[in-house]
Amino acid sequence: MTKLTAAVLCAAVFLSAPLSARPLVLAVGGEPDGGFDPLTGWGRYGNPLFQSTLLKRDADLTLEGDLATDWGLSEDGLIWSVTLREDARFSDGAPVTAEDVAFTFNTARDAGGLVDLQDFVAARATGPFTVDLELSAPRISFASRLATLGIVPAKSYGPGYAREPIGSGPFRMVEWQEGAQLVVEPNPYWHGGEVPFERVSFVFGSEDAGLALARTGVADVVAVPASQADAPPEGMRALHIETVDNRGLMFPMRPDTGERSAGGAPIGNDVTADRAIRVAVNQALDRDALVALALGGHGRPATGPADGLPWDNPDAGLAGNDPDAARATLEAAGWVDADGDGTREKDGLPARFAIVYPSSDSTRQALALGAAQQLRGIGITAEPAGRSWDEIGAMMHSNVVVFGWGAHDPSEVYNLYHGRFAAIDDFNPGYYDNPAVNAHLEAAESANDFAASLPHWRAAAWDGETGFGPRGDAAWAWMVNLEHSYWVSECLDMGPMQIHPHGHGFPITHDLPGWRWTCAE
Amino acid sequence: MNWLRPLLLGRLLRLAWLLPLATIGLFTLVSLAPIDPVQAYIGDLSALVGPEQRAAIAATWGLDQPAPERFLSWLGGAMTGDLGRSLTYGVPVAEVIERRLPASLALIGIAFVLSFVLGTALGIAAAASRGGRVDRLIRFVAVTLSVSPGFWIALLLIAVFAVGLGWLPACCAAPPGLTAAETGMGDRLRHLVLPVATLSLVGTAPLVLHTRQRLLGFLESPAALHLRAHGLSWRRVAFGAGLRHALGPALALHLAGAGELFGGSVLAETIFAWPGLGQATVRAATGADAPLLMGIGLATLLFVFCGNLLADVAAQLVDPRLRRTTA
Numbered sequence: 117m118t119k120l121t122a123a124v125l126c127a128a129v130f131l132s133a134p135l136s137a138r139p140l141v142l143a144v145g146g147e148p149d150g151g152f153d154p155l156t157g158w159g160r161y162g163n164p165l166f167q168s169t170l171l172k173r174d175a176d177l178t179l180e181g182d183l184a185t186d187w188g189l190s191e192d193g194l195i196w197s198v199t200l201r202e203d204a205r206f207s208d209g210a211p212v213t214a215e216d217v218a219f220t221f222n223t224a225r226d227a228g229g230l231v232d233l234q235d236f237v238a239a240r241a242t243g244p245f246t247v248d249l250e251l252s253a254p255r256i257s258f259a260s261r262l263a264t265l266g267i268v269p270a271k272s273y274g275p276g277y278a279r280e281p282i283g284s285g286p287f288r289m290v291e292w293q294e295g296a297q298l299v300v301e302p303n304p305y306w307h308g309g310e311v312p313f314e315r316v317s318f319v320f321g322s323e324d325a326g327l328a329l330a331r332t333g334v335a336d337v338v339a340v341p342a343s344q345a346d347a348p349p350e351g352m353r354a355l356h357i358e359t360v361d362n363r364g365l366m367f368p369m370r371p372d373t374g375e376r377s378a379g380g381a382p383i384g385n386d387v388t389a390d391r392a393i394r395v396a397v398n399q400a401l402d403r404d405a406l407v408a409l410a411l412g413g414h415g416r417p418a419t420g421p422a423d424g425l426p427w428d429n430p431d432a433g434l435a436g437n438d439p440d441a442a443r444a445t446l447e448a449a450g451w452v453d454a455d456g457d458g459t460r461e462k463d464g465l466p467a468r469f470a471i472v473y474p475s476s477d478s479t480r481q482a483l484a485l486g487a488a489q490q491l492r493g494i495g496i497t498a499e500p501a502g503r504s505w506d507e508i509g510a511m512m513h514s515n516v517v518v519f520g521w522g523a524h525d526p527s528e529v530y531n532l533y534h535g536r537f538a539a540i541d542d543f544n545p546g547y548y549d550n551p552a553v554n555a556h557l558e559a560a561e562s563a564n565d566f567a568a569s570l571p572h573w574r575a576a577a578w579d580g581e582t583g584f585g586p587r588g589d590a591a592w593a594w595m596v597n598l599e600h601s602y603w604v605s606e607c608l609d610m611g612p613m614q615i616h617p618h619g620h621g622f623p624i625t626h627d628l629p630g631w632r633w634t635c636a637e
Numbered sequence: 638m639n640w641l642r643p644l645l646l647g648r649l650l651r652l653a654w655l656l657p658l659a660t661i662g663l664f665t666l667v668s669l670a671p672i673d674p675v676q677a678y679i680g681d682l683s684a685l686v687g688p689e690q691r692a693a694i695a696a697t698w699g700l701d702q703p704a705p706e707r708f709l710s711w712l713g714g715a716m717t718g719d720l721g722r723s724l725t726y727g728v729p730v731a732e733v734i735e736r737r738l739p740a741s742l743a744l745i746g747i748a749f750v751l752s753f754v755l756g757t758a759l760g761i762a763a764a765a766s767r768g769g770r771v772d773r774l775i776r777f778v779a780v781t782l783s784v785s786p787g788f789w790i791a792l793l794l795i796a797v798f799a800v801g802l803g804w805l806p807a808c809c810a811a812p813p814g815l816t817a818a819e820t821g822m823g824d825r826l827r828h829l830v831l832p833v834a835t836l837s838l839v840g841t842a843p844l845v846l847h848t849r850q851r852l853l854g855f856l857e858s859p860a861a862l863h864l865r866a867h868g869l870s871w872r873r874v875a876f877g878a879g880l881r882h883a884l885g886p887a888l889a890l891h892l893a894g895a896g897e898l899f900g901g902s903v904l905a906e907t908i909f910a911w912p913g914l915g916q917a918t919v920r921a922a923t924g925a926d927a928p929l930l931m932g933i934g935l936a937t938l939l940f941v942f943c944g945n946l947l948a949d950v951a952a953q954l955v956d957p958r959l960r961r962t963t964a
Contacts, residue, residue: 296811504671
């Protein structure tokens with residue numbers, strides 16, 4: 117035992133002479149098990165650390181150039197022409213050329229990984245620093261791929277790349293101890309300027325391990341559960357970041373005609389097929405109360421799938437917490453409580469449905485219970501029911517389900533509301549299909565530039581006559597947007613923050629190269 | 638040593654039918670698990686990965702083949718030593734195991750020795766002062782430990798020694814910010830302390846109670862009474878002849894329980910962010926990574942099998958009576 121003590125003492129002495137500059141330590145999860153290969157999905161939040169992307173999103177989520185200095189679409193919307201900056205270099209010193217970009221896109225297309233390059237045909241280098249990306253159908257949300265797919269070097273890309281990545285991003289790898297931590301240092305060839313940290317470490321492991329690291333003063337940025345966020349340890353502050361990590365009630369849109377999906381699941385629900393019910397739910401929900409109840413106050417009311425993002429349409433929403441308006445809506449549609457049992461009926465059909473939530477998720481459970489309680493006040497009986505995801509898969513075409521989405525990519529809106537995606541995977545399980553909305557979504561994808569697509573995305577939610585939003589078809593009743601909570605060292609200035617997507621943790625590193633220490637050493 | 642050969646042969650025979658049975662069982666279980674590996678892989682990206690891409694991922698992994706065919710092709714590979722590719726980690730299964738086994742073995746090995754020494758010593762000490770204050774204290778601790786869930790012990794240790802007193806690191810195998818080359822031996826040892834403590838505490842309790850019971854039996858036997866009548870103190874009897882008497886069964890029990898230690902390491906590695914096989918097991922299970930689960934399952938099977946074999950050999954070495962009956 118004495119030997120061990122001696123060893124421990126030696127180590128303590130040895131450790132007390134640390135590296136010169138203060139290293140930054142983050143415990144925000146996000147370890148990619150498969151390694152750091154953008155072609156199979158690394159960097160989905162648009163900050164691949166080691167690689168850089170053609171475009172990037174600034175704090176307002178506006179697209180700006182990173183490797184690209186100029187980009188544009190052909191008249192038919194099928195060819196993206198991108199001009200590259202000429203001073204970008206990979207961390208081994210080799211220049212980033214059009215060949216590398218073409219290689220990256222063409223290889224990712226065939227990689228069978230998490231990069232979904234739908235409608236992408238091929239990329240061709242048209243000069244040393246110009247490249248054409250060809251699509252088979254106009255698709256403006258392809259811009260999101262330009263902002264997330266990290267460019268890899270054509271020459272040195274190979275089977276071992278994921279574990280020894282070389283890219284033109286702000287950092288290069290020092291060491292990756294799988295399952296434990298990733299240590300990176302600034303890439304001296306980066307075109308984006310100086311990174312003020314000699315070294316950055318990402319500690320992986322459980323949430324509890326992260327909390328313990330924060331409490332022992334080792335970590336500088338830690339992802340924490342909202343329930344614990346307000347008691348940061350000494351030297352740290354709590355940071356709550358707005359997100360579009362949303363939760364809402366998905367309504368089955370079709371009446372129940374006994375029809376079944378390809379997988380044999382029943383389709384349709386006679387109660388929620390009535391627009392008045394869906395609108396009334398939207399009017400009745402007190403979303404502020406739900407935020408307080410289910411999120412402990414760490415969130416904001418949600419009215420759409422992309423609240424606050426550039427393609428969001430705030431006009432599509434209805435004022436909530438208005439039970440009188442909800443009652444009026446129901447009565448006008450013929451839903452009245454004739455037998456006085458507290459539940460309205462219409463033609464003998466009681467206004468009754470289940471709200472299904474995954475039983476493993478306590479937040480969604482609280483939302484389901486809270487919503488059911490609030491709906492009782494307007495004469496709708498909603499019965500919360502916890503099920504496994506497996507069971508939900510068979511119930512989601514005929515029951516109201518608490519789902520969560522939220523991405524920095526408008527194609528998510530397309531997937532959720534376009535009739536073409538009815539019952540495809542988890543997209544549009546309610547069989548929502550409105551030709552006018554479909555047309556707006558298609559017009560958005562066919563737009564000739566990203567800014568020009570925004571009015572079409574908004575029109576899909578509400579164009580003055582119809583839309584998927586509560587004022588139109590009310591296909592969903594969105595409830596809340598979560599806040600993602602972190603503990604951050606009081607000495608760290610993180611600059612302006614984006615609204616974060618679904619996924620608590622790694623997205624916070626989006627602007628990591630711009631962070632600064634504010635305390636003197 | 639003429640008893641050793643039949644024992645080994647018998648065990649090898651058992652392994653010969655156990656292995657195929659276990660692989661079939663494992664594969665069936667993994668295939669029946671209600672987790673879609675493609676969905677688990679996509680996770681948060683659900684909204685951004687369309688049906689065509691999902692099909693492409695499944696095809697890359699060979700999941701578009703029916704289950705029996707997947708099993709046969711896996712079996713064919715396994716026969717030639719190729720355990721397939723892990724879906725989660727994107728590298729050969731053998732590489733994942735090879736890379737992560739040392740960290741787990743260090744944890745399990747030290748905990749194994751430590752809990753054996755500690756458990757036996759405490760058990761004997763308790764028996765030696767049976768009914769006394771020491772006995773009651775040791776029994777109280779052992780019973781408390783045996784009903785305490787491992788994760789609770791781990792959190793308690795972290796709260797006291799890492800957060801409260803600040804003596805030991807709360808997680809990980811090395812200090813954050815240092816590469817493996819920069820991490821000193823002392824640092825590695827410091828990071829080992831809490832995970833090893835958790836793991837050995839969990840393994841100690843049954844050993845204490847078992848050794849104590851076993852020794853009490855001996856101390857009431859005519860042989861012990863005889864020694865006692867010759868003037869030896871209870872303590873001398875317990876730690877002398879009694880030790881030898883209790884050691885064999887204790888070692889057998891401990892070795893046979895090696896599988897539980899393996900299970901405990903899954904938990905300890907998760908809580909302490911220890912980059913070993915236990916952590917990989919959790920990932921493989923939640924991601925329905927069939928090849929990796931099969932690989933780890935087989936490795937665990939061999940591990941437990943060896944533990945049991947060693948337990949039998951140890952028991953026969955310590956107790957001559959067993960040798961006579963087998964031969």
